[in-house]
Amino acid sequence: MPLIAVGLAILSAVGLAGGTHLQSVAVVSRSDGKLSWSQFRHVLRSPRWTAGLVLLGLGTVFNVAALSMAPVTVVQPIGVLGLVITTVLHSRHVKIPINAATWRAIGLCMGGATVFVLTAVRVTDPALTIADSASDVVxxxxxxVIAVVCLGMLFLSDHQKALFYLFAAGTLYGFVAVQVKVVSVQLRTGAGAWWQNVEVDNVIGLLIAAALGGWLVQSAYAAGPPELVMAGLTVVDPMVGVVLGLSVLGEAGENFGPVSALMLAASGAVSVAGVRLLSRHHPEVLVKMAAARAPKTGELGIIPKAPAPRSAHHQED
Structure with a gap:
């Protein structure tokens, strides 16, 4: 069974990476660095985007199946392989070689996320019941968070939004996971009909967070390379879920103490540092930064042409 679970986890990583790559290509081919609703309607008609959605769905199914056969400590770290696969796929697509700084950043993301997951699994005890006050706090x-995200979307500059999208989407998806946990516990432990047990505000919050998080992911595709999106989600999403579980849902186990808290904080900081490095030193990001500076550095009023590699994105599906 464990070997089958490992195989399913690898298939899940491949599916999630392939889906992320295809959807990113589809979004970028129909946007100019910012995604509008009208552009997104065109994206939804893209066969490439639809194929990416199918792969993401398959990846999710494989991951659930793997978790049903093996512990989280076996399955979850394998999922981080999706970041490497996404990086390789995207590099081949845009024909930009992966620089050493990008590999170092990916190593920090993967290492920090893996240690964080392994530590969290060891010190958490899944909540069998959740108090009404805890679900209200969530x-x-x-x-x-939704209010802060909306304000950020309105007032941050385009340059600031690229990284903001990643952390905001990861945070919202972390809340989605927690709300799913809350609703599932309400369904399992309540008496009477299911609709009498579930709190409506938890369901509404889940749907809003999922919809807004999905939009931010699509916007992040337009603003930067897909591996940066994958890195942000694989780092921020589980961290938010674990922190909420420990602090609000009461999932801290007997093994949780200062050393465990320090391990979680340190590994989380390493992963976040990796995401930040990736956002600054990824070769495609460097190309965009050079293109943005080009009009200011052109001689005799001649604006240099922007580097070409990004154009591979803009081929029509």
Missing amino acids: TYLLAA
């Missing part, structure tokens, strides 16, 4: 916190 909803209030989510409302505050």
